[in-house]
Amino acid sequence: MGAKGFFISKAVGVVGIVLGAGAVATIIALSVVYSQEKAKTDAPVAPTDGTGTTLPTVPTPAPSNEPWDKYRLPESLVPETYTVTLHPRLIPDPITKLYIFTGTSHVVFKCVKETQLILIHSNKLNYTKALNGFLATLTTEGGGAPAPAIKSSGLVEKTQYLVLQLSDSLVKDQKYKLSTTFTGELADDLGGFYRSEYLENGVKKIVATTQMQPTDARKAFPCFDEPAMKAIFHITLVHAHGTRALSNGMETGTTDQTIDGMSVQVTTFEPTKKMSTYLLAFIVSDFGFIQTTLEGVLIRIFARKAAIDANQGEYALSVTGPILKFFENYYNATYPLPKSDQIALPDFYFGAMENWGLVMYRETNLLYDPLTSSNRNRETTATIIAHELAHMWFGNLVTLKWWNEVWLNEGFASYVSYLGADKAEPSWRVKDLIVLDDIHRVFAVDALASSHPLSSPEDSIVLPHQIGEQFDAISYSKGAAVLRMLSDLLSEKVFVQGLSSYLNHFAHGNTVGTDLWEHLQKAVKLNGVVLPGTVQDIMNRWVLQMGFPVVTVDTTTGIVSQEHFLLSPAPNLPSPYNYEWLIPIRWMKLSGLQKDLWWLMNSTEVNMDMKTAGDEWVLANIDVTGYYRVHYDRGNWEKLIGQLKADHQAIPLINRAQLVDDAFNLARAAIVPSTHALQTTVYLSAEREYIPWQSALDNMQYYYLMLDRTDVYGPMQDYMRSLVTPLYLHFNATSGWTNVPEGHTDKYNQVNALSLACSTGLKECQNLTTSLFRQWMDNATHNTIHPNLRLAVYCSAVAAGGAAEWEFGWEQFKYATLASDASRLLSALTCTMNKTLLERFLSYTLQPAMIRKQDATTVITSIASNREGQDLAWGFVRDNWNYIYTQYGVGSFNFAALISGVTTRFSTAEELQQLVEFKQKHSATGFGSAELALNQALERTQANILWLQQNKQDVLQWFTNQTLTH
Known part of the structure; x- marks a missing residue:
């Protein structure tokens, strides 16, 4: 697909007349439609004429099996081109106070199967009746018999269709044009065509922008809103003087017009490549921009003028070109568009969106200020740009047919984002971080019985909330993990050869996952790669069954076995492969010699090379290239833990993190004792590398969640303080706290040292952060705290302080000019131990003027992560569920x-009962895209209760003993 823009075949002056006609008459009706939308139920709804009047000509019997009651489009019509003109009003209507947009659409489609029915997606649009008295007109395109007359027209709210019944059948292979005029609300709901608001020099500014994925293009104009229904789009935007219009394609011209007595500008764009509706984008704003050109491709960064003037777009501009060139070489395919626009939006629910040629970001993910942004902000900007640009080919040029395989799109972009960022910043060793940020992260979800396979049957993912649920950690992170594993076992050379073949073969088309496996298989064959089956044989086991294996290596016998790893036993879970995988194993012995790739083909096999004697140990899954956990016999575990204590550098860096993560999770699954897992952390007093430390902190977080409201908390804090003190002193001596280390991950570990030392009560650390924050309070315009350390310092000082520190932080947040600094302050304010302040902060999430909608759920979950705020956040969610669900629940990414965050600490029978009652109470309303998360919360709570019962005393004794021996 491509983004290029738009051209109009007729004089642009016609546009104004069409858009102006009927606009005023429809505004009142629009508010009626919206009140109905908010009150909709799941009962079958017959089409209406757009003003709420039911049309008896299109009956909906109950139970009904009419085509408009199905959520998937029939296969009778295929769109070819759209000509769409939209006019967003950036000031509210004086009568209704609504922000609106008006529009016209002409879609040319081909009839591929005779039908007397036209279904086209439409949601929250109000139509102006045409001269024929219906909501649309139909004409024949390109010659042929006249189009059949429209017999009835109406809207179906439930399945989101504009329905047209015809007097006669459309003719197979004939092209037709459907024309409509409509009005929509430019709401602040962050979906479809919506508005974003911000203050500039005390003046409220409005941006008209879009978020179409997955099913919201239909909120902007009537369209065949499925990813396989690709077409070419001709876009025109009408906008006020002083604003700029952007779309997927390059602007071809802007002219002055007069519409409804108002002088406006009309911008046209080049026609797009053939593309899916979900990748469309339109923006009207008065943003500033910077630009450069790379080998004929125009690269532009757009943002609020103040952000551009402060040079916050320069870093994004500097890395976009190199990343684009990397992907051109990686895919062996030229970037297919003349421009690459990227824009930072004040309100954007997704982290970013890969609209072809016009990529949208949250401000925190695109803007970077070298003076005040942190190392983490810089990495986030580089990796998210790489993720989105990877989609320009994989996802946009070649698109998966349906949302049941969204994992291949998002998982692939997540995997190669590390490769693209590594190209832009080779000194960072960023490719290693996928193990922490994606693989370990998703293991936690995929070890639940309520997990799901990467790919589901197409007919099981139909409803909008089911589609929304696909955009989860499984799709992104597990997808990235299994594709990384596949690239490793094939070799990157063979992997990219197959990938390039796939992209070139299916360019501008749609595919299913097996198409990629077939092209990779061709590359395997060409290169003589030996596998234990075809690529599809191997990958089906990782894609079509949920979960992952734990591989057990018994070094006393050489027996290697696999088993489905679950945190809690769950019998009778269905699987097409009986939870067996074809598992690639890279391994090494004490000598340091890495062994050739070995395949575990069955549930149990013998590899005598893995049998050991004496002090020799075996370490499997080198660099965690395989998507599985590893368990050993007790003797080998003890040798590995002994090696960590004696000379931890004899074990590869990533595998030190792996040993910690595997041990803790094996303990949670009751495969090894919890005290065994804790033993893997003892060596950390000598560890200076970030990745193992972060693995340990991620796993200790579970102990804090389970135990920080019990008598284990004190001894646990004492142990963790003794563990981190050498690391704190290391950074104190080598960098101090006004400078940062050179290494990318060393910078992260410095933050860990400061944050953990302060939170565990190291007085030297707490005095430092309190002093640094007090200096800032005394001179609010001069913040000397290093950007890398700000979140840790802010959080520590707010936690130790009172109302004065919190109020100062809140004022600084309100007037922060850099989104990333505002984000740090927002997070730090949740660290307070003052329950009154936490309650006040929670109440702000109900007021978009105080906390932006995009940030509200993050604030709630952050407060829940504070042990003083857990009960407050959960009570707040229960009390305000209807508002929260209405504002964020339907289709929100x-x-x-939110559900995961407020329930993650649950570990008592009372909390489980509250969760069950919560589900029962709101079952009629539903939980939108959080339905699966709620079921996972119930499962996780039951597991937590059991874990606490079985482990609390042993863990208390272990921490107490450690404290006594130090």
Whole structure:
């Protein structure tokens, strides 16, 4: 698909007349439609005429099996081109106070199967009746018999269709044009064509922008809104003087017009490549921009003028070109568009969106200020740009047919984002971080019985909330993990050869996952790679069954076995492969000699090379290239833990993190004792590398969640303080706290040292952060705290302080000019131990003027992660569920994180009962894209209760003993 823009075949002056006609008459009706939308139920809804009047000509019997009651489009019509003109009003209507947009659409489609029915997606649009008295007109395109007359027209809210019944059948292979005039609300709901607001020099500014993925293009104009229904789009935007219009394609011209007595500008764009509706983008704003050109491709970064003037777009501009060139070489395919626009938006629910030629980002993910942004902000900018640009080919040029395989799109972009960022910043060793940020992260979800396979049957993912649920950690992170594993076992050379073949073969088309496996198999054959089956044989086991294996290596016998790894036993879970995988194993022995790739083909096999004697140990899954955990016999575990204590550098860096992560999770699954897992952390007093430390902190977080409201908390804090003190003193001596280390991950570990030392009560650390924060309070315009350390310092000082520190942080947040600094302050404010302040902060999430909608769920979950705020956040969610669900629940990308966040600490029978009652109470309303997360929360809570019962006393004794021996 491509983004290029738009051209109009007729004089542009016609546009104004069409858009102006009927606009005023429809505004009142629009508010009626919206009130109905908010009150909709799951009962079958018959089409209406757009004003709420039911049309008896299109009956909906109950139970009904009419085509408009199905959520998938029939295969009778295929769109070819759209000509769409939109006019967003950036000031509210004086009568209704609504921000609106008006539009016209002409879609040319081909009839591929005779039908007397036209279904086209439409949601929250109000139509102006045409001269024929219906909501649309139909004409024949390109010659042929006249189009059949429209017999009835109406809207179906439930399945989101504009329905047209015809007097006669459309003719097979004939092309037709459907024309409509409509009005929509430019709401602040972050979906479809919506508005974003911000203050500039005290003046409220409005941006009209879009978020179409996955099913919201239909909120902007009527369209065949499925990813396989690709077409070419001709876009025109009408906008006020002083604003700039952007779309997927390059602007071809802007002219002055007069519409409804108002002088406006009309911008046209080049026609797009053939592309899916979900990748469309339109923006009207008065943003500033910077630009450069790379080998004929125009690269532009757009943002608020103040951000551009402060040079916050320069870093994004500097890395976009190298990343684009990397992907051109990686895919062996030229970037197919003349421009690559990227824009930072004040309100954007996704982290970013890969619209072809016009990529949208949250401000925190695109803007970077070298003076005030952190090392983490810089990495985030580089990796997210790489993720989105990877989609320009994989996802946009070649698109998966349906949302049941969204994992291949998102998982692939997540995997290669590390490769693209590594190209832009080779000194960072960023490719290693996928193990922490994706693989370990998703292991936690995929070890639940309520997990799901990467790919589901197409007919099981139909409803909008089911589609929304596909955009989860499984799709992104597990997808990245299994594709990384595949690239490793094939070799990157063979992997990219197959990938390039796939992209070139299916360019501008749609595919299913097996198409990629077939092209990779061709590359395997060409290069003589030996596998224990075809690529599809191997990958089906990782893609079509949920979960992952734990591989057990018994070094006393050489027996290697596999088993489905679950945190809690769950019998009778269905699987097409009986939870067996074809597992690639890279391994080494004490000598340091890495062994050739070995395949575990069955549930149990013998590899005598893995049998050991004496002090020799075996370490499997080198660099965690395989998507599985590893368990050993007790003797080998003890040798590995002994090696960590004696000379940890004899074990590869990533595998030190792996040993910690595997041990803790094996303990949670009751495969090894919890005290065994804790033993893997003892050596950390000598560890200076970030990745193992972060693995340990991620795993200790579970102990804090389970135990920080019990008598284990004190001894646990004492142990962790003794563990981190050498690391704190190391950075104190080598960098101090006004400078940062040179190494990318060393910078992260410096933050860990400061944060953990302060949170565990190291007085030297707490005095430092309190002093640094107090200096800032005394001179608010001069913040001397290093950007890398700000979140840790802010959080520590707010936690130790009172109302004065919190109020100062809140004022600084309100007037922060850099989004990443505002984000740090927002997070730090949740660290307070003052429950009154936490309650006040929670109440702000109900007021978009105080906390932006995009940030509200993050604030709630952050407060829940504070042991003083857990009960407050959970009570707040229960009390305000209807508002929260209405505002964020339907189709929201990360709404599931809210449920996960507020319940992650649950570990008592009372909390489980509250969760069950919560589910029962709101079952009629539903939980939108958080449905799966709620079921996972119930499962996780039951597991937590059991873990606490079985482990609390042993863990208390272990921490107490460690404290006594130090």
